[in-house]
Amino acid sequence: MRFSTGRGIRKRFLVPITALCAVVGLLLAGGPAQAATYNKYTRTQASNQDAGGIDTWAWLNKVGAGSEIDYQVHFQAYGEKLWVYVRVGMASKGKVTVVVYDTTGKHVDTDTFTVDIGENRELNLGTPDGSGNIAEGYTVYSRICVGNSTTCTPYAKGRA
Helix, strand or coil: CCCCCCHHHHHHHHHHHHHHHHHHHHHHCCCHHHHCCEEEEEEEEECCCCCCCEEEEEEEEECCCCCCCCEEEEEECCCCEEEEEECCCCCCCEEEEEEEECCCCCEEEEEEEEECCCCEEEEECECCCCCCECCCCCEEEEEEEECCCCCECCCEEEEC
C-alpha cells in the first residue's frame, strides 16, 4: 500500500493560493505602480508675474526610467493656478493635495484633487467660501501622490 506525501495537494492548492495572495496584496496597495521606486523632486522660484509670489513644482519619476515626469503638480502664484499632470501609461491616478495658510500661519483650507491617467489640466484655486482668489501673501503647499499610496512628493511651499 502506498501513502501520499501530500505533494499533489501542495501543487494543486498552495501555489494558486500563494499567487492569489500576491494579487490581493497588489490590489490593496493600490496596484503595481506603488511597488515602483520614484525619485521625488520639488522646486520653488520667485514669480516673475506676481510680486512677492512664489511658484512651485513637485514631481515624481520612476527610478531608472530616465528624466520623463510621471506625476506633477505646479502652483503658479499669478492668478493662483494649479497645473496637474499624470503621464499616459501610468498604472494609478494621481492625487494632489493643496493646503493654504493665511499670513499669520492659520490654516485656511485643504483641497484634494484626483488626476486621471493621461490628464493634463489647469485649476483656478479659489477661497473656500468662493469669494475669489487666494489672498496675496498666503502660503500654499502642494504635493502629488501615486494614487492613494504613501508614495508622494514632499510638500512644495509657495506664496500667493
